[in-house]
Amino acid sequence: MLSLILLAQAGLRSPGPDFPNIADISRRFASLKYYTPSQYLKTFINIILGLSGIMAFINILIGGLQWILSGGEKEALDKAKRRIIHSLIGLGIVFSSYALLYIIRVLFNVDLIQLNISQIGS
Numbered sequence: 696m697l698s699l700i701l702l703a704q705a706g707l708r709s710p711g712p713d714f715p716n717i718a719d720i721s722r723r724f725a726s727l728k729y730y731t732p733s734q735y736l737k738t739f740i741n742i743i744l745g746l747s748g749i750m751a752f753i754n755i756l757i758g759g760l761q762w763i764l765s766g767g768e769k770e771a772l773d774k775a776k777r778r779i780i781h782s783l784i785g786l787g788i789v790f791s792s793y794a795l796l797y798i799i800r801v802l803f804n805v806d807l808i809q810l811n812i813s814q815i816g817s
Contacts, residue, residue, distance in 0.1 A: 747789045754782035 758778035765771035800806050 744789055744793055748786060751782045751786040751789065754785070755779055758782060 758775050761775035761778060762772065765775055796807050
């Protein structure tokens with residue numbers, strides 16, 4: 696009873712039929728138990744490459760907005776140009792790193808994204 700009062704005071708709802716059960720959560724993520732370190736590494740690399748591409752794109756958009764809103768002021772215009780140029784350089788580095796990994800995989804048949812790292816204790 697006290698817990699329901701505390702939940703109501705905090706503005707939280709009590710666990711009901713739509714609240715996820717611990718057993719449901721453990722079933723949903725049961726396949727993670729069998730992941731190898733190489734699968735984690737591959738996922739991490741893909742997430743980092745994707746996020747850095749998204750961040751570069753957002754910086755290009757912000758630089759474009761700064762350019763538009765500069766109103767002809769030389770200092771603000773230079774700042775916007777620098778932001779766009781640096782974002783394009785970052786985007787080029789991201790695409791180049793992904794292309795380099797792909798070229799190494801095709802030419803040398805070495806997949807640097809999926810290294811065969813065995814699981815400890817197996």
